[in-house]
Amino acid sequence: MTEIQRYAAFTADPRGGNPAGIVLDARGLSDPEMLAIAAGVGYSETAFIVSPEPPPPPPRHLGGPSKAAGYDNPGGPSTYRVRYFSPEIEVPFCGHATIATAVALGPGEHVFTTNAGDVPITVDEHGRATLTSVPASVDDLEAGDLSALLKALHYTDFDLDESLPPKVAYAGAHHPVIALGTRAKLAALDYDVDALKQLMTANGWTTIQLIFRATDDTFDVRNPFPVGGVYEDPATGAAAAALGAYLRELWVVPDDAVLNLRQGDDMGRPSRITVTLTPGDDRVRVSGTAVPITG
Structure with a gap:
């Protein structure tokens, strides 16, 4: 067995x-x-x-x-x-x-x-x-895919953080990164499951990395995962690594940054993820604890 x-x-x-x-x-x-x-x-x-x-x-x-x-x-x-x-x-x-x-x-x-x-x-x-992570990379998000993605997520261009443009980041799996202008908009996640699943399947995206920049080194994040049969992940290490690559690519953080990600709070399952960037290394380090679930 x-x-x-x-x-x-x-x-x-x-x-x-x-x-x-x-x-x-x-x-x-x-x-x-x-x-x-x-x-x-x-x-x-x-x-x-x-x-x-x-x-x-x-x-x-x-x-x-x-x-x-x-x-x-x-x-x-x-x-x-x-x-x-x-x-x-x-x-x-x-x-x-x-x-x-x-x-x-x-x-x-x-x-x-x-x-x-x-x-x-x-x-x-x-x-x-x-x-x-494996070597990370960041690519543009095609305009048509971005439009379809925002529609499926029930967002508009006005909901976005203009300083953090949408991209697709990779550090072992592909994740579109969508930065929102307010924490309230992140908290109000409500998306079209079927439409988002179809779009993600067509593009080979694993989760969608939705973020809000709380401070220079702290981000609140949420991750829809309908292609896996799950509405949302309360913690996503692969997307965390991809986010580190995205922030480095855009020069939003220094290349030796240590970032703190807060995820799962809106689901009642708080998660804390540390992302570390290393100068001259295109990989990303992701740290956290884990404990057995009993009973």
């Missing part, structure tokens, strides 16, 4: 953050079986550690009795092949499930080989994990 663990990421309280399912040993599970498990768990994503190709050496025992399909790199981190499924689709990369899975594995250095590329993660003794 497949063992499923449940963790809340980007929080120290299991009642907050974004819940993630974790299967530390998914060897032998087919794609339909993993999708069915993710649908049964019902969270926005479930992470599955699967056997690398070619088959790895015998698996290690990590974090107690559970087995994970990892393999040792002498003198380096433990490496795992990881896949992520929402209740409806597989996604190339998921930040909150990465943080949760790394914490479940235990303190140390890990590398997750994802569909988007290799993602290094470090976990300290206090259960705080930091992932390093």
Whole structure:
């Protein structure tokens, strides 16, 4: 029987953050079986550690009795092949499930080989994990797509922050970034689920990163995720990394900035995400804690 663990990421309280399912040993599970498990768990994503190709050496025992399909790199981190499924689709990369899975594995250095590329993660003794994204990039948002996106979100041009133009940012998955002019407009999220889902599917977007700049280094964010069968994510590590790339690309923050993201507050699941930029590195670091969900 497949063992499923449940963790809340980007929080120290299991009642907050974004819940993630974790299967530390998914060897032998087919794609339909993993999708069915993710649908049964019902969270926005479930992470599955699967056997690398070619088959790895015998698996290690990590974090107690559970087995994970990892393999040792002498003198380096433990490496795992990881896949992520929402209740409806597989996604190339998921930040909150990465943080949760790394914490479940235990303190140390890990590398997750994802569909988007290799993602290094470090976990300290206090259960705080930091992932390093794949190389990030930022592209223009086509005028027609922006018009359709605003219509689906029930926004107009007048709702936007003129100093932060809409773009599409990537750090493992693609996320349009839409900056709003007021916190109240962010709090009043109400979108056309079918229209937004169709638009996101057509463009290969994973979530929509809606933001409000509260201070120079603090942002309130929300993330619709209808393509995954979830109305909204209370914490989104992949979109957080993409936002860091976006802000750096626009010279909104310095290239050594440490940013604080507040997410999930409007859903009653407060999440806190730290984004760190490093000069000369086109990757983005995303940090947070994760705790088991019991009961």
